[in-house]
Amino acid sequence: MHVGGARTAIYNYLFAKATGGTFYLRIEDTDRKRYNEDALNDLLRDLKWLGLNWDEGPYFQSERLEIYGNAALELIEKGHAYYCFCTEERLQTLEHGYDRHCRDLPPEEAKKRIEAGEKFVIRFKTPLEGTTKFSDLLRGEIETPNKDLDDLVLLKRDKFPTYHLASVVDDHSMQTSHVLRGDEWISSTPKHVLLYNAFGWEAPLFCHLPVILAPGGGKLSKRKGAASVGDFRDLGYLSHALVNFLSLLGWSPGDDREVMSLKEMIDAFSLERIHPKAVAFDEKKLEWMNGMHIRALPDSFFADELKKLYPNCQDESKFLKVAELLKPRLKFTTELASMSKYFFEAPEKCEDEKAKAKYWTEHSIEHIDWVSKELEKIPNEDFCIKNIEAAFMKVCESNGIKLGLLAQPARLVICGVGAGPGLWEIIECIGKNECVYRMGKAKNF
Numbered sequence: 325m326h327v328g329g330a331r332t333a334i335y336n337y338l339f340a341k342a343t344g345g346t347f348y349l350r351i352e353d354t355d356r357k358r359y360n361e362d363a364l365n366d367l368l369r370d371l372k373w374l375g376l377n378w379d380e381g382p383y384f385q386s387e388r389l390e391i392y393g394n395a396a397l398e399l400i401e402k403g404h405a406y407y408c409f410c411t412e413e414r415l416q417t418l419e420h421g422y423d424r425h426c427r428d429l430p431p432e433e434a435k436k437r438i439e440a441g442e443k444f445v446i447r448f449k450t451p452l453e454g455t456t457k458f459s460d461l462l463r464g465e466i467e468t469p470n471k472d473l474d475d476l477v478l479l480k481r482d483k484f485p486t487y488h489l490a491s492v493v494d495d496h497s498m499q500t501s502h503v504l505r506g507d508e509w510i511s512s513t514p515k516h517v518l519l520y521n522a523f524g525w526e527a528p529l530f531c532h533l534p535v536i537l538a539p540g541g542g543k544l545s546k547r548k549g550a551a552s553v554g555d556f557r558d559l560g561y562l563s564h565a566l567v568n569f570l571s572l573l574g575w576s577p578g579d580d581r582e583v584m585s586l587k588e589m590i591d592a593f594s595l596e597r598i599h600p601k602a603v604a605f606d607e608k609k610l611e612w613m614n615g616m617h618i619r620a621l622p623d624s625f626f627a628d629e630l631k632k633l634y635p636n637c638q639d640e641s642k643f644l645k646v647a648e649l650l651k652p653r654l655k656f657t658t659e660l661a662s663m664s665k666y667f668f669e670a671p672e673k674c675e676d677e678k679a680k681a682k683y684w685t686e687h688s689i690e691h692i693d694w695v696s697k698e699l700e701k702i703p704n705e706d707f708c709i710k711n712i713e714a715a716f717m718k719v720c721e722s723n724g725i726k727l728g729l730l731a732q733p734a735r736l737v738i739c740g741v742g743a744g745p746g747l748w749e750i751i752e753c754i755g756k757n758e759c760v761y762r763m764g765k766a767k768n769f
């Protein structure tokens with residue numbers, strides 16, 4: 325699911341929820357050449373992951389073929405549609421679209437040809453004169469001369485409807501009040517309005533949403549980096565952050581709020597605050613927003629994630645402590661695994677050659693041994709940040725060592741990496757015995 329489609333779904337969802345409407349899901353699967361079951365399953369998964377739970381559906385158009393077939397016949401009876409027997413070969417020779425070759429075939433002749441087994445499509449009898457008007461909620465009144473519209477196909481040779489016929493029939497029968505869709509459909513809307521008129525139905529209100537541009541301009545596509553909901557999920561973005569970010573690509577709550585919960589977005593949403601101008605996708609901002617949403621999650625969320633990662637650890641309070649320490653540093657939830665590893669498993673080697681080159685000296689093993697002995701002296705019940713810090717300070721002062729030259733090598737031995745939360749907090753969390761054990765293996769580094 326492309327993020328553009330996701331944003332369209334988000335606006336439909338927010339609008340339905342904000343106005344007490346029904347957000348229903350309809351699968352427009354009538355183009356059998358493009359039908360792909362995996363793509364359908366991905367789409368359903370992505371909608372669920374985004375939290376856009378539908379109130380009704382999914383309705384599958386492929387299960388409603390009889391309804392569209394009858395609707396097409398109804399238009400033929402009313403004189404608004406006709407059978408077209410032109411072959412693909414003939415149509416390919418036409419340079420300026422369909423030439424209305426079959427528009428005036430007498431009904432008896434059409435009937436005979438159908439009975440003789442000739443293949444046909446059903447086309448709409450677009451008025452040759454006049455104009456068709458509709459009012460787009462974002463762009464205002466749009467008027468199209470009917471002579472610019474072709475006699476569009478309603479029912480294809482395989483008896484499947486086109487998007488035009490199926491969406492009009494369904495939007496009417498499913499009592500759709502508002503159609504919020506991408507602006508690539510804006511040129512089709514006059515045709516849809518003509519169809520509503522021909523059926524004698526009231527058309528819904530239309531709102532065509534502007535495209536999302538790539539940061540450097542042009543359409544946002546896979547070639548230019550992540551562009552689908554699945555891409556961002558795999559990168560470790562929270563669904564809430566992605567929904568929040570996408571909602572603001574073209575809409576604003578009317579104040580300076582940016583980080584919002586789904587409930588806050590619903591409460592603030594209105595179509596009047598959607599901007600008609602195309603907006604660019606700014607992944608840096610999405611990253612920032614993801615961090616904000618991570619910070620807003622309770623520590624227990626990350627404690628539960630850690631529990632899944634380290635099923636052998638029995639210490640419940642440790643999960644919460646590690647969650648507290650790492651949450652402020654996470655940009656992506658996917659970083660939790662790599663960032664938490666040393667809290668639960670001794671590092672096998674130094675994974676940070678740069679920090680090692682900078683801080684490790686020929687005296688480091690000796691220094692670590694001294695501080696290890698100081699830590700051991702602390703009674704278990706007093707093994708706290710204050711006393712851990714005092715142990716390091718004592719070794720520094722009595723031997724004239726700078727804290728960095730003691731703490732950084734100790735960190736490398738305990739964690740295997742040179743960066744992370746405060747060292748005293750880490751040592752307290754890992755515990756005295758394990759830290760002393762790791763420091764005893766300093767020569768392996």
Ligand code: ZN
Nearest residue numbers: 408409410426
């Ligand atoms: Zn024809």
